[in-house]
Amino acid sequence: MTLLNQTFDIYVDWNITLALTAIIWLAAKLVLARLGRRLAFNYQLSILNGLFAVMILSPVAVAVYQQMQVAQVVPAAGSVNLADYAVSQYLRGGIAIPAEDFQALLGLRSRLTESVLSFAPGLGMGVVLFLLAGFSYFGIKLIVSMVRLARMLSACHEWRAAGRLQLLLSDRALVPFSARGFFRHYVVIPSELLAKPDDLKLVLKHEFQHLRQGDVTWEIGLEALRPFFFWNPFFYVWKSEVERLRELACDQKVTDATNVDLRSYCMCLLRAAQAGIRRRHRIAGKDRVGNVAAVALIEVQDRLMRRSPAQKLRRRVEALLEKDRMRPHWSFVFLAVLPMIAIVFLSALSIQKPADWTQDRLMLSTIINLERLETINTFGQRPLR
Template identity: 40%
Template sequence: MEVVRPVFEAFIDINIVLALALALWFGLKVLLDKSPLRHAYGLKLRLLNGIAFAVVLTPLAVLIYLKAKLLFGLARDPLNLSDLLVASYLKGDIAMKASAFESLLAWRGQATEHFLLRDTPIWLGLFSLLMLGALYYVVRLGLQILRLRATLSRCHEWRQFGSVSLLISDHLAVPFSTRGLRRRYVVLPAGLLTRPADLRLVLRHELQHLRQRDVEWEVLLECARPLFFWNPAFKLLKREVEVLRELACDQQVVTRKGTDLRAYCDCLLRACRRGFSQQAQPMELPVVTLVEVRRTWFGAGSSQRLRDRMLTMFEHRSYDRRLGHLRHLSLLFGAALLVVAIGIQKPADWSHDRIMLDAIVNLEKLNALNTFGRP
């Protein structure tokens, strides 16, 4: 149990931080959408990637902080939210009965103990589902990587420059970009070689994905899925990343000199049509496709998203020269999330403020007993 408890607490912490990160992102998104930067999709993508990266770094950042606190012998944690609330209560800033306040602070720890110590079938079943779900997505990740390697092995190398290889596939309908440990790949359907105009546009699109490091971010998010598979906030955040990376990529492609907007839209439509007509299977981790080919109950999911992409291309202004220091806002928001992650850790039980709070609680209980015992 002593081994399971810190792992379970870290699991809960990182999911709490994810929910806070999503709330932070949507608040930031509302502000950006009301500003002149509402169509700065590249900036939005960098901010969201930075926030997502901070969430993934949460366990490591907390571990480093706790080790540093032990190393420097800090008796009082200056960042712990619970300790700050206790100090504020002792100053009289919080009007509340001491016993109720102490119960409020201890709620999370009691809930954790209740979850870990209960041996009823319901609690054991819930815990087992969490563990089996995480294991399932770990195995799924490994199988997807093996499947991707098999797909790449069936392709033919066309060209190579630097760390990027262009591959030709006879059995795939939709272009995509991916990477291995050392090399990055752009996989093209063989039929594109007979359409030079489409080939040029597809290469611009996929190479832009590589410049934006979209494949690396996709791999990072998929590796994090076993921790968040049950959390709806993860699915929402990942979907936001997928939408923004395509909008940012489209914006960069259509603002390049010599790119015809209508030809580019026609190219995307043809790729989507070929994907559906050839019954293409949706490519998942770790690839980034030219267009998404997913079938829904009504068959309109992917086509609707493609329509939204093409509509946003008419707002294809470039914001790169006006971003400046805004590029680094993701560092600020990421640091804020890491501070929150540190702040929600379990506090020390022996701090002076907590001893004083316990004394006040005991005096309150004693006073209640004396009052109850009076005639």
């Protein structure tokens, strides 16, 4: 049961840390916007991916830090915990509620965890069923998307191959997209693009840039994590930011090349969208590619709570016309991101369950016992006349 408790605590901490990381990212964006600074999209995407990696690895970092405390490598005074801080503030008079109510608030998470892990009737069982249903649904959906993608790749015709990269031609793909397996990378091109050599050249540049940026790998990672974070709205905020920035960063890198004409690239995006919509109506939704392990030149499917394809296309074209975005040296970016990483780590550390008994908690327990004794003695007294 201890291992199950620890696993569930890590899962809850992960979701809370994801929410805090998303808030930190949105706050940083707001500050830059207020300052009138606009960072290049590839820098934003790198920062976003880096923060996500820090969030995913935060339980490991917290465990290492706690072991360093046990080994007295880090002083005990360096401990950061919100619950311990709240107890300290209560003892100093900063929180004015009855001691027993305050202790009940501190133990709320432990009681909820115990209720869930013991399958208690009511809330505990409801949470368990909800999590199992969501994990099963999105897990099955992930497997189905992977099977559909594998079937579509197997139905394509090989056009070119170089090392681990294969260029495939498809009669059913709505738009060009890149994908990957365990060892190989794929770029799927609609067959009709062979008749448009200029567009084909730009499409290949775009998809190769996706592969260089590692966009497909990040997309696989996000989709694999969806069953675990399906109920967390901040996961969808984060994924939407990644999808938006990866396309803008890819467009930016491709058009920065000296031999790429900006107007031709914008027109290529428009033609890709038009062709995708026509093919979607013609195929009538059969053998659509799921968004797992695939990164398209431009999305033409409508999705719940997402911007329409027309809005996305307009945003990408407008972004291509912005030429005054900052491109600082990566060392300056790293120094600027360090405080954000520190905040994520401290946030993950502060939400850990506190030690069962500390000096402050013993004092709080003493106050509660004294209040109970006072209540008992008050009941034993005769009323004054």
